Structure formats: structure tokens, C-alpha cells
Amino acid sequence: MLTCPKSGAGVQWGDLLKSGCRIFIGSNAAVPNALVADLIEHSHGLHDIEVTHILTLSDNVWATPRYRDLFKVNSLFIGGANVREAIAEGRADYTPCFLSEIPSLFREKILPLDVALVMVSPPDEFGYCSLGVSVDVVSAAVRFARRVVAQVNPRMPRTSGHSFVHTDQIDAWLEEAEELPELPPAELDQVTEQIGQYVSLLVDNGATLQLGIGKIPDAVLRYLGNHRDLGVHSEMISDGIIDLMKSGVINNRKKTFHRGKAVTTFCMGTRRLYDFVDGNPHVEFYPAEHTNSPTRIARNDKMVSINGAIEVDLTGQVVSDSIGRRFYSGIGGQVDFIRGAALSRGGKPIIALPSTTRDGKRSRIVTTLTPGGGVVTSRGHVHYVVTEYGIAWLHGKSIRERALELIRIAHPKFRRELLEEVRNFYWVPEYQEQAPTSVPELGPVESKKFTFDGIEYTLRPLRPADERRLQEFFYTHNKETLLMRYNHHVTQMSREKSCSLVSVDQRRDLALCFTDRQGQAEVIQGVGRYYYNPADNSCEVAFVIKESRRGKGIATALLEEMEEIARSRGIDRMMAYVRRDNRPMLAVFENRGFSARLGEDAEELILELDLQRGEDS
Structure with missing residues (x-):
């Protein structure tokens, strides 16, 4: 039952919501599932509630056809099968936006929020709850929504930084324990290992890291054990940083912004990670408009940004949010960090991806983007592209040089075809006949x-x-x-x-x-x-x-x-x-x-x- 934190009196959903309102649902590993279930149970007479959120590590029940009359989803980052299917079928919307700018949508009332549904830790003796593992845009939702409804979860870690919400900011809450969803480290295959090894070569001692989601960032972290004095300023962190922090490889001493602290806006991983950040003064969580601000990111010297892609064309355009016309994920923080790293002194913005699709039948380095593919990162932003076949350095390169560099890191069985196709667009002169070949005797990274x-x-x-x-x-x-x-x-x-x-x-x-x-x-x-x-x-x-x-x-x-x-x-x-x-x-x-x-x-x-x-x- 919902209660008021100040009076302890019961609160009805009808006192907080009416049909046609817009609600926000908490992000990543902090989805308040018990709150959503309680709302559904007591939703009699409510219709057409717009639900907005970013990535949600949940079953996303609100996006299923069963609740199409109750909820209409407007996702700012697509994650989870139910949301993806709802968007593909036209039952839900996708609004592309940089993660750093989502808070301004709430603040400027472009997407005014009536109610924010969030998950917090129990309050301390001073009345402060923690947003825990997901501060990101949840912090802005709490600040700018008319009403805030919280699920108080004793399993939520109390994280350091700007993660706190006082009880006087909460209009109603539901006290219910819930295990946080876990995202176990992915099994790494040979291709991913090789990409991780190549990317690690671009990381200098004393660099500050941003790592995205998935196998490739995990692989990169695996190959950083012999580095020194690394720092973290990232949109997210995962289990991979724990051992590197404990061993002193990541110590944040050489950071030039937030020196001495690993900075993030959310984390996703196993319970080991959630316990690691619980009360840890060396890891600080900040709102997305802070962590993802390109100008703040650039204040870190040697900023290294590592992000993935669905495909890259031979001019350097990066498709990240859709597979053709099928929307798959979102813009997220990729451009925020690519730009921030590019502006950093000694910074390196990196796009890393396997050279082929999973079945090996299609190159992900392409001459022409798949029709409908969404260019998230422009050819002007790209500095490095990495596959399991090497590192292509594109910054300051002509279209012809970019094409040759990217063909070199494409899968060998597609290189000749790419060279012939690209000639149709006059990016490579007629005397360029030899497709790039390898020298494996120089070792796995050539x-x-x-x-x-x-x-x-x-x-x-x-x-x-x-x-x-x-x-x-x-x-x-x-x-x-x-x-x-x-x-x-x-x-x-x-x-x-x-x-x-x-x-x-x-x-x-x-x-x-x-x-x-x-x-x-x-x-x-x-x-x-x-x-x-x-x-x-x-x-x-x-x-x-x-x-x-x-x-x-x-x-x-x-x-x-x-x-x-x-x-x-x-x-x-x-x-x-x-x-x-x-x-x-x-x-x-x-x-x-x-x-x-x-x-x-x-x-x-x-x-x-x-x-x-x-x-x-």
C-alpha cells in the first residue's frame, strides 16, 4: 500500500494520477517493479498514461499488448524485448536524444512529467534516501516531476556522490524488498578477446576511461591489468572495474577532473558490483547532465571513450541505434563521450565492433549503410574504429584514406569485394588494386x-x-x-x-x-x-x-x-x-x-x- 512519508497516511493512485498523464519509470537496474505492479493492480478507470524511460533491466510488462489501453510507451532508449517489439509494431514510440540532454526535456517541459516512479534505499538518520545504482536521468525526473513515488528497497545500495533524495521530496512510497536484476559478465569469444586486446593498445598509462555496455568493454578491461594509474569517468560501470580498482590499476590519481574518484551515472552487473559500490567513497554517482556533458568529459586529459556499433560505412559513419529500419537501442551517451574524448587533451574516441554479423555472412564494415540505418556518430566525430583485424585511425584522413583503412580491418573474405564496390564511388583511384593483407608473424595485434x-x-x-x-x-x-x-x-x-x-x-x-x-x-x-x-x-x-x-x-x-x-x-x-x-x-x-x-x-x-x-x- 502506498503511504505518505510525512504523515504515514495511505495514498491512492487516483490522488496522484489521472488518465492522459505522463509518468517516468526508473532506469537500468533500478526499475521499481513493485510500484509498477501496484499501479497496474489499482489502475481502475485510468487510461492512456504515457510511460517514458531509458534502458530498463526488467520484463517491461507495461509494454505488452495486454496493457495497451492503460499505457503508451515513449522510450528514450530501447532495451528489452517487449519495448523493442512494441516500437516495431507501432504500439510504442522511440524518441532519440543524447543522454546528456534528456534532463532538459523534463526541465524545459518538452516532456513534462506528472509522476516519477523510482527506486531508492531506505532513508538514513537525516532523512536521505539514495538513488543507488541508477542516478542518470532519474535524478532529473525526481527534481522536475509534479509528484514522486518511490519504492523503498533495502537491497538498494547507498551510493556516494550526488545520489541522494530527501524524504520531503517524495510524495508517496511503497516499502518492498526486491533483488536487483543482475547482468552477469558475458562469455568472451575469440573475436571479442582480440578486439579487447587491440583497444587496450590505445589506452595509455594515466588515461581516464569510459566504457559502454557489453562484451567488448569487458574484454578491454581484461587486458588492462598491466596498465598504471587509470581513471574512470563513465556513463556506466560494470563488474570489470572491481578487480582493477582493488589491484590499484584504476586509482584515479592522474585524473584532471574529479581526481581520486571513479565517476559514473549508473552501474549494472552482479550483486558483487552492487555490494562494491555500496557506501564506497571512491566511486561517485552523478546525474547524466554532469557525467555526460562533453565539456566536463573533456576536462579529463587522456580521455578514452569506447563504444560499440551495428555497422560502419567506409566514410566513417557509425550506425548504433537501428538495424536498418528496425530500431534496436538508442543514441544514449555515445556521442556525448565521443565528442568529449575528442576535445580532451590526448583523448581517444573509439568505436569497436566485430567485423561481421554473428553468422559471419555479412560484413559490418560496409560501402553503403543498410537502408534506414541510423547514423548516431557522424563521420566527422570518428577517430578510431577497431575490429578483431586491427585499428583504423580515421581522424584527419581523406575519404580515400578512410576507405582503405576500414577495408584493412574488415574481414579478409570481404576486403576484395569492398575495394571493388568502393571504386564505383571514386573514393579509391583505379591504380589502387591490392586489397589489404596481414602479417600474422608480427603477433596477434600485428x-x-x-x-x-x-x-x-x-x-x-x-x-x-x-x-x-x-x-x-x-x-x-x-x-x-x-x-x-x-x-x-x-x-x-x-x-x-x-x-x-x-x-x-x-x-x-x-x-x-x-x-x-x-x-x-x-x-x-x-x-x-x-x-x-x-x-x-x-x-x-x-x-x-x-x-x-x-x-x-x-x-x-x-x-x-x-x-x-x-x-x-x-x-x-x-x-x-x-x-x-x-x-x-x-x-x-x-x-x-x-x-x-x-x-x-x-x-x-x-x-x-x-x-x-x-x-x-
Whole structure:
């Protein structure tokens, strides 16, 4: 029975509601199911009540056909089968909105609320209840609704931060214990694990994290165990942060906004998570208009935002709220955090998704979006896209470069098809013929880290989208370097030539580069390649290092890696042709055990290494 917190007198639903009113139902794991059941039981004479809410971890009984005369749903974020089906059948509405702006819909009376139905913890000695695991837009609903009706649940944690509601803000309540719904950690498959590993490479020590819902964020957290001084400023948190906080990996010390605190607006997980946040002063819950404000998010340096997608087209448009014309979820906080991370100093907005649909029959990297697909994040917002096949960096890239980067991380069986399709739109020139290929010998993330002279470098394959980078690398060389590398004075590296040098079938030949970061830009500092000769199962190797980076070990590391890859591929011999006056290059080969003999040109030496005799030999 509903009672008044002030007087203890009984309250009837008819005193709070009338037909045609709009009610709000609490969010995520804090759905007041007992209140909803009580309203339904005592709804005689009530009709056409509009129900608005975001994600609700519930059976969503109010959205079933049985109660279509009593309730009309207007969901601001779609979750749960009953709500999704009601929207698909036209019995319910979906109103797209950024999570950060939903409170303003209530405040500005665009969606005026008559009654907010929420779940709270029992009041403390000062009369304050806690909104517990779901502050998000519930806080705004409590502030701006004409009436507030609460389910007082002793199983609701008391969370820290701006999560408190005084009893004088509550018009009626129902005291009923209810276990919070649990969202167990998902079983991770190989694809998800690989995506998590790639994303973790983008997380620097001292970064602040935002993680969305699902398997991929869980996988990312699994690969952060060796990081240091991470922070959390997120729309939601799940079980994955518990052990990282207990181990000190997440300690929030390096945060530049809310230093020392993990900040969120709601949490969903197991009872272990709910117990972890209960009374925990190190985790603070704030309203969505605070946590999801892009300008506040950006106050965290090195802000890393990780969100999912349904599909991404080759220009970088991200579909997240619908599968074609069938609405599936909502805008939520994706754009809030993508924009906030982009504005952050050293920030990284990331979209992560599997390369194919579950059955593997359709690529989720597409040339043309599925008709009706909703673009939640625009091509202008996207910086990084990650699949199980790698990381595509799109920020500052042309449409052509974006297309090549995204084809590279598409599933291999779709790459040739995507390259042919995209040519119809003139995003890729006719001389770009080779679809991207992989170098699995470099490890599961196709890259290795090296440090030379205190500078961190990445060794990775050259890629089709490196065309412009390779041109820039070429034009840094002086005349002597060009003569030593090409044995004549080369003066131009055209787009066509650069394209041919980066568009390599890495399964046959090999093209690697050493890069470093200058600000957010990746710069090529060294290139090594070999060309395979099937006639005698040999390969010819060559490499060039930027003049300012020579003598630091880059050339030797390049040669070692190419030797190892060639050896693992069963190649018998490695050959090189080097000018006799190129003493530094000759020294690199001689130190690796290459034998030298005169070539037909007296100015040139032929160097040779028997790969199958073993490195020690």
C-alpha cells in the first residue's frame, strides 16, 4: 500500500494520477517493479498514461499488448524485448536524444512529467534516501516531476556522490524488498578477446576511461591489468572495474577532473558490483547532465571513450541505434563521450565492433549503410574504429584514406569485394588494386613496440592508407640517401608509385615500417621490405632509415624481424644489393652474418644469408 512519508497516511493512485498523464519509470537496474505492479493492480478507470524511460533491466510488462489501453510507451532508449517489439509494431514510440540532454526535456517541459516512479534505499538518520545504482536521468525526473513515488528497497545500495533524495521530496512510497536484476559478465569469444586486446593498445598509462555496455568493454578491461594509474569517468560501470580498482590499476590519481574518484551515472552487473559500490567513497554517482556533458568529459586529459556499433560505412559513419529500419537501442551517451574524448587533451574516441554479423555472412564494415540505418556518430566525430583485424585511425584522413583503412580491418573474405564496390564511388583511384593483407608473424595485434634512444616506436606492416605518409618519408631524404637506396638520383615519389609501394600482398612479399608519434600524428621513420623470388625460393631485402634516426638500432631491428618472418615462411636465402661505399648499411648486414661478393657492377656488393642454417650459424 502506498503511504505518505510525512504523515504515514495511505495514498491512492487516483490522488496522484489521472488518465492522459505522463509518468517516468526508473532506469537500468533500478526499475521499481513493485510500484509498477501496484499501479497496474489499482489502475481502475485510468487510461492512456504515457510511460517514458531509458534502458530498463526488467520484463517491461507495461509494454505488452495486454496493457495497451492503460499505457503508451515513449522510450528514450530501447532495451528489452517487449519495448523493442512494441516500437516495431507501432504500439510504442522511440524518441532519440543524447543522454546528456534528456534532463532538459523534463526541465524545459518538452516532456513534462506528472509522476516519477523510482527506486531508492531506505532513508538514513537525516532523512536521505539514495538513488543507488541508477542516478542518470532519474535524478532529473525526481527534481522536475509534479509528484514522486518511490519504492523503498533495502537491497538498494547507498551510493556516494550526488545520489541522494530527501524524504520531503517524495510524495508517496511503497516499502518492498526486491533483488536487483543482475547482468552477469558475458562469455568472451575469440573475436571479442582480440578486439579487447587491440583497444587496450590505445589506452595509455594515466588515461581516464569510459566504457559502454557489453562484451567488448569487458574484454578491454581484461587486458588492462598491466596498465598504471587509470581513471574512470563513465556513463556506466560494470563488474570489470572491481578487480582493477582493488589491484590499484584504476586509482584515479592522474585524473584532471574529479581526481581520486571513479565517476559514473549508473552501474549494472552482479550483486558483487552492487555490494562494491555500496557506501564506497571512491566511486561517485552523478546525474547524466554532469557525467555526460562533453565539456566536463573533456576536462579529463587522456580521455578514452569506447563504444560499440551495428555497422560502419567506409566514410566513417557509425550506425548504433537501428538495424536498418528496425530500431534496436538508442543514441544514449555515445556521442556525448565521443565528442568529449575528442576535445580532451590526448583523448581517444573509439568505436569497436566485430567485423561481421554473428553468422559471419555479412560484413559490418560496409560501402553503403543498410537502408534506414541510423547514423548516431557522424563521420566527422570518428577517430578510431577497431575490429578483431586491427585499428583504423580515421581522424584527419581523406575519404580515400578512410576507405582503405576500414577495408584493412574488415574481414579478409570481404576486403576484395569492398575495394571493388568502393571504386564505383571514386573514393579509391583505379591504380589502387591490392586489397589489404596481414602479417600474422608480427603477433596477434600485428605490431611490436621498441624503444631506441628513449623514443618509443611501433613496428607494423605498411598499409594502403600509408600512401601519403610514405611520400612524406621519401621527401625527407637527402640526395645521398636516395642514391644509396635507389642507386640513382630519384627526384619524385608520385601517388601512383607510393601506392604501389604500400599496396603489397604481404602473404608473398613483405613491407614493414617503424613509426613514432609526434603529437597525435604517426610518422614513418624507417621502412624495410623484401620481394619474394619463387624461382629459387629466395627474397631480396632492402630498407631505408630517416637520416636523423640512424645509428640507433632501427635498421638492425628491421632486418632481424624480416629474417625471422622469411625463415618462418620457409624461404631459403635472403639477398641484398648494396653500394660498396654505403659502409653503414654494409655493417648492418655483416653484423647479421651475411656474406658478401662482388656483383656485375663493380660499385655494388651482393650480400647473402642462408636462412635455413639457423641464426646462430
